[in-house]
Amino acid sequence: MSVTLFDPLQLGEIALANRVVMAPMTRSRASDGDMPNDLMVEYYRQRASAGLIVTEGVHPSKNGKGYCRTPGLFSEDQVAGWRKVTDAVHAEGGKIVAQLMHVGRVAAKLNKDADAETVAPSAIRANVQLFTDAGGMMDTEMPRALETAEIAGVIAEYVHSARCAMAAGFDGVELHCASGYLPAQFLHSNSNQRTDAYGGSAQNRIRFVVETLEALNGAIGAGKVGYRICPGNPFNDVKDDNPAETFGALLAATANMGLAYLHVIQMPQLGIDCQALARPLFPHNLIINESFNQERGAKALTAGQADAVAYGRYYISNPDLVRRFREGLPLARFDVDTLYTPGARGYTDYRFAS
Numbered sequence: 001m002s003v004t005l006f007d008p009l010q011l012g013e014i015a016l017a018n019r020v021v022m023a024p025m026t027r028s029r030a031s032d033g034d035m036p037n038d039l040m041v042e043y044y045r046q047r048a049s050a051g052l053i054v055t056e057g058v059h060p061s062k063n064g065k066g067y068c069r070t071p072g073l074f075s076e077d078q079v080a081g082w083r084k085v086t087d088a089v090h091a092e093g094g095k096i097v098a099q100l101m102h103v104g105r106v107a108a109k110l111n112k113d114a115d116a117e118t119v120a121p122s123a124i125r126a127n128v129q130l131f132t133d134a135g136g137m138m139d140t141e142m143p144r145a146l147e148t149a150e151i152a153g154v155i156a157e158y159v160h161s162a163r164c165a166m167a168a169g170f171d172g173v174e175l176h177c178a179s180g181y182l183p184a185q186f187l188h189s190n191s192n193q194r195t196d197a198y199g200g201s202a203q204n205r206i207r208f209v210v211e212t213l214e215a216l217n218g219a220i221g222a223g224k225v226g227y228r229i230c231p232g233n234p235f236n237d238v239k240d241d242n243p244a245e246t247f248g249a250l251l252a253a254t255a256n257m258g259l260a261y262l263h264v265i266q267m268p269q270l271g272i273d274c275q276a277l278a279r280p281l282f283p284h285n286l287i288i289n290e291s292f293n294q295e296r297g298a299k300a301l302t303a304g305q306a307d308a309v310a311y312g313r314y315y316i317s318n319p320d321l322v323r324r325f326r327e328g329l330p331l332a333r334f335d336v337d338t339l340y341t342p343g344a345r346g347y348t349d350y351r352f353a354s
Contacts, residue, residue, distance in 0.1 A: 003301045005294070006326060009051065009308055011285050012223030012260030014095055014171045016051035016308070019301060020322050023289050023312035024054040024099040024174070024228075026070060028340040029347060034065065034072035036081035041088050042348045046319035048094030051308065054174050054263070055085075057101025057181075060161030062116040064182070066107030066140075068133050069342065073098055073161045079168045086169035097172040097226065098165040100158055104182030105143035105191070106236045110134045118143045119154070121186045121208075122193040126237040131340070148196045154182075155212050159219045172224035172260055175212060180236025183209045187246055188238040202242070206250040213254060222258040226287075230265035232272040243272055251281035261285040263310065275305055294325045320352045329353045 009016040031037045044053060058073040059065040065072065072078050082098070089096045105120035110132040112118070120143035129137045146154065162173045177183040185191040186208040192199050198207050209227070216225045231247040232240070240246050251262075262282045266275045267290055275288050288300060289310035297309035314321050317334035324331055330353075338346020 005298055005301065005309065006322070009285075011052070011226070011308075012172070012258070013221065014052065014097070014224065014260055016095060017093065018051040018322055019308040020051050020325065021287055021289075021308050021310040022047050022050040022053040022315045022321075023310040024056055024176070025312050025316065026056045026067065026340070027347060028067065028069040029342060030069050030071035033075075033077065034059070034070065035078060036071045036085055038084070039344060039348060040071070041084045044085050044096065045088035045092060046348065046352075047315055047321075048089045048092035048096075049320060049322045050094060050315070051322075052171075053089060053094060053096040054310070055096065055098050057099050057176055058161070060100050060102055061157040062113045063119055064102035064104075064157065065112050065116065066103030066118075067130060068111045069340075073100070073164050073168070074157070079164050082165075082168035082170070090169065095171045097174050097224075098161075098168075098170045099174045099176050099228070100161050100165075101176040102154070102158070102182040104185045105140060106130070106180055107141050107143075108132050108138045109141055110138060119146050119150075120144070120182065121146060121191060121198065124191055124193065126180065126191075128237055145194075148198070151198060151208065155208075155215050158212050159215050162216050162220050162225075166220055166224075172226065173216065173220065174263060175209070175216065175225070175227040177209055178228050178230040178233060178235075178265055180233075180238040183212065184236075184238050187250065188240045189246075190239040191237070202246045202249045205246060206253060209250060210253050213257060213259070217257060217259070223260050225259050226261040226263055227254070227259070228263035228265070229274070229278075230267060231274050231277060232270035233265065233267060234270075244277060247277060248281060251278055255282050255284075259285075261287055261307075263287040263289065265290045275300075279305065317350045319350055324353055327353075
């Protein structure tokens with residue numbers, strides 16, 4: 001019997017009503033203090049019919065922030081704010097995990113607290129610019145290279161954030177290891193020029209991610225932990241000499257951890273088939289993402305290429321995406337000009353199908 005987008009799925013300890021996943025998307029609506037707010041409560045509540053919601057990236061510490069108006073998950077106030085979000089999603093029958101996103105060197109000074117640092121595996125600046133409310137587009141900061149003895153402290157920040165996620169009522173966490181952020185900076189050979197046990201060979205460069213996942217598993221249980229990768233993606237100025245070797249080593253090292261899932265961004269234009277790389281090495285609970293429509297997503301499930309499909313852009317303007325897919329209803333277009341602007345416009349004002 002063919003698997004469909006509407007069939008239930010068990011991801012570790014997380015039971016999904018269907019296989020349509022809402023992909024993580026930064027929307028820049030957090031309040032002062034990196035606080036989730038009532039607008040965000042409504043945004044996620046509207047989309048709770050997804051089998052699983054993966055939140056926008058949330059920073060696990062003040063050093064982990066890089067963008068403007070992004071939420072954190074490390075203080076008691078933030079836990080209380082996120083509890084309103086998870087309660088709203090659960091009241092609608094949904095499931096939600098927090099994506100833990102430490103940006104590392106992808107940070108603009110005006111977006112961070114005055115006493116926050118920008119740290120990375122190596123003191124190499126990312127050749128990109130970020131938007132700031134105070135100064136427009138700005139170059140990223142020159143990071144300070146983490147000392148070997150400091151790395152355990154960064155991993156502890158992730159653990160603390162994961163425990164905060166549990167206190168806030170999340171069903172699990174996803175470690176963001178893509179898009180050129182801190183874990184990806186450790187993985188990629190151009191951003192990791194370390195000479196200690198965390199740099200050099202592929203086995204050394206995967207060490208930070210492996211140890212972080214092990215620590216998260218020990219803190220909240222492997223069945224509540226997933227992670228996200230995109231081998232070969234140069235976003236935010238990362239490049240690897242041999243992404244198939246690096247990510248193959250990572251997949252092999254994590255395959256038997258009992259994780260809830262692996263989330264792979266499939267971008268064949270990069271010259272590497274991420275799904276084909278991941279599936280044999282990580283045969284359990286694979287979520288695939290990037291530019292799938294309903295038909296292509298359904299075919300991927302039927303062919304056994306994945307267990308669930310994550311949709312991002314469609315969820316911006318179609319809060320009732322599962323119903324629209326199920327009933328063959330037309331999809332609304334999103335307004336690109338309001339992707340990252342403050343307020344409800346282009347965020348919570350998209351209509352449900354009549």
